[in-house]
Amino acid sequence: MDTVSLAKRRYTTKAYDASRCIPQATLDALLEQLRHSPSSVNSQPWHFVVVGSDEGKARLAKSTDADYAYNSPKLRDASHVIVFCARTTMTEAHLDAVLAQEATDGRFRDEQARAAQNNSRRHYVDLHRHDLKDIQHWMEKQTYLALGTALLGAAAYGLDATPMEGFDSKRLDAELGLRERGLTSVVMLCLGYHGEADFNAGLSKSRLPAEQVFTFL
Template sequence: MSIANAARTRYTTKAYDPNRKVPANIMEELQTLLRYSPSSVNSQPWHHVIAASDEGKARIAKATQDGYAYNEAKILNASHVVVLCARTDLDAAHLKAVLNQEDLDGRYATPEGKAGQGNVRSSYVNLHRYDRKDLQHWMEKQVYLALGTLLLGAAASGVDATPIEGFDFHRLDEELGLRERGFTSVVIVSLGYRSEDDFNAKLPKSRLPAEDIFTFL
């Protein structure tokens, strides 16, 4: 399947077949997509929690209680559920870990090159921390880059998906112990295969005309 065709045919799945599971090799590929997603200055300000067991999915589904019950079945009946999280801070330890990994991966020919990249990355972090004062929002934007990569990759792999913002962030963070580890939940993605009862699968996809969304210079 071409990438364009995957984009044209994917949709937000509303009901899953609980008896169909995403094969392990496909899940490994989707995890690779998440790991290699782009982020501003390669900051990688994320962490992902993946649930495949009924117990794990039930823990995540607790966050749909009290106002978000319409999303509970999409989590419980999916094959796998991914909680995409943002860091609560881009501290010196994380920035050092990223820089050292880049060095191990052979990105720097000289110590000066490594130091220069570290200074550039820190300057962007400080720009958002002190000047624009939107560091958390900036980190969450990087998580949404990973979200888009995952959704398109799932579609290209023949896997149905549902991005979910309708959940109690505080409850999920508490249930998974995220904030103590320096993370906070941003968006949930259910992965699996649609049920025959999924009404959305039968509806035509709708987008605004190309002339309304593109300007060519």
């Protein structure tokens, strides 16, 4: 797969064809790729709310209709929307669940390896929790790694996509009951197929030249 061509081809879609729906097999494959996103020390401090019904998308649009109305049509017309959520706290239960899953998946050759992984992950969690005091920001950064995985995956499956920060996260959290689940919305991703009103589809892509963005030592 030519990932450079995918990166050059993908762009932020500004309008969707509401009549087109992502095939279930394609959606399932993208979600499986998303589930395998990288995260620091495999912490996986995220949860993804997948919305495909008109009713569900209307609920999401409650977070944009007031102050970010320009984003509401994207939410309503996209085939699917994924709400990327970060944990509000790194709980013992989550750390234990990740470790148990790693053991089930055969990550440890012995108990010593299991203990080493557990200690390493907890070291970084405690570093951000107690010393750097940026645990929430750290978990949100891991969630953005997942967003990057989803964007490249969407391009690979021929899907158009729009990463979206323009929404009222407090309103969305309340609408979906996220805080009660120990989660908070960070970014949304619209997915589907662009419509005729998508002016961005015909524009050339623009990035700073290589000599300005790379330093070689």
